[in-house]
Each structure stands twice: as structure tokens, then as C-alpha cells.
Amino acid sequence: MSRVVLDGDRLVSHLLNFPDDVEKLVFQSRPQEAAGESKGGAGIPADILETPKEYVFCFDVPGLSKSDIQVTVEDDQKSLVIRSNGKRKREDTEEEEACKYVRLERRAPRNQTRKFRLPDNADPSAISAKCENGVLTVTVKKLPAPKPKTVEVAIN
Numbered sequence: 001m002s003r004v005v006l007d008g009d010r011l012v013s014h015l016l017n018f019p020d021d022v023e024k025l026v027f028q029s030r031p032q033e034a035a036g037e038s039k040g041g042a043g044i045p046a047d048i049l050e051t052p053k054e055y056v057f058c059f060d061v062p063g064l065s066k067s068d069i070q071v072t073v074e075d076d077q078k079s080l081v082i083r084s085n086g087k088r089k090r091e092d093t094e095e096e097e098a099c100k101y102v103r104l105e106r107r108a109p110r111n112q113t114r115k116f117r118l119p120d121n122a123d124p125s126a127i128s129a130k131c132e133n134g135v136l137t138v139t140v141k142k143l144p145a146p147k148p149k150t151v152e153v154a155i156n
């Protein structure tokens with residue numbers, strides 16, 4: 001009986017049977033690998049959905065407006081980069097100066113960055129984003145599948 005040893009990412013991929021493109025999106029774009037992000041930060045949580053025509057990235061960005069978020073394509077159009085640089089404003093009461101918070105459990109968002117390598121079939125010129133109800137949705141259209149090229153060869 002042979003024994004196969006897999007590292008953590010390959011083991012999860014093997015057990016869940018991820019397609020190659022989705023595996024590249026998920027495992028090659030850890031928050032710690034994103035340029036400019038502090039070590040140990042969890043980054044912006046993300047869900048990635050692949051449909052037949054597009055990739056859909058969903059990010060939780062509670063308390064941030066669309067002006068606090070930047071979506072760019074970098075590295076020669078091979079990486080999708082999401083940056084947040086806004087701060088949640090605490091509700092201060094103006095009625096009494098003696099008011100103070102007794103407990104603060106909701107962390108205010110800090111500058112965060114997530115970077116995702118786009119698959120080869122992603123169209124970097126067809127990306128759209130919307131931010132509604134604390135969720136940023138970025139849609140990346142897929143390029144049409146190349147048609148097989150048939151070359152007829154003459155038989156001598």
C-alpha cells in the first residue's frame with residue numbers, strides 16, 4: 001500500500017476536489033501574500049463563485065462606503081486587488097458629555113488588502129463592482145473559450 005503525503009492546501013484541494021482555476025484563486029491568494037498587508041492580519045473575508053460565464057467575488061465590508069474601497073487590476077492585468085482604507089465612525093452622543101462606551105466589541109475596520117491572481121480565462125477589461133448593505137461584489141467576466149483550430153493536412 002502506497003502512502004501519499006499532501007501539504008495542507010493540496011490536502012484540502014484533494015479532499016474537496018476543487019477545479020484547477022478555483023484552486024489557484026483560493027490557495028494562491030492568501031491574505032498574508034498580498035503586497036502591503038501587515039503580517040498576521042486576516043484580510044477582507046471573501047467568497048468566490050465560478051459560473052459558466054464569470055467569477056464572482058463577495059467581500060464583507062461592514063461600515064464602509066464605496067468611496068472607502070478601491071478595486072484595481074495590477075501586475076500586467078493578472079491580479080485583482082481589493083483595498084479598504086476607511087474607518088467606521090462610532091455613534092457619539094451629543095446630548096450628554098458624561099456618556100461613554102461600556103463595551104466595544106465591534107472592531108473598526110483598518111486598512112486592509114486582498115490580492116487574487118486571476119485565472120487565464122478571466123477578462124480583465126470586463127470587471128464590475130458594486131457595494132450594497134456592507135457587501136462588495138466584484139464580477140469578472142470570462143473570456144470566450146477558444147474555438148478548436150483544425151488544420152487540414154494534404155496526404156501525398
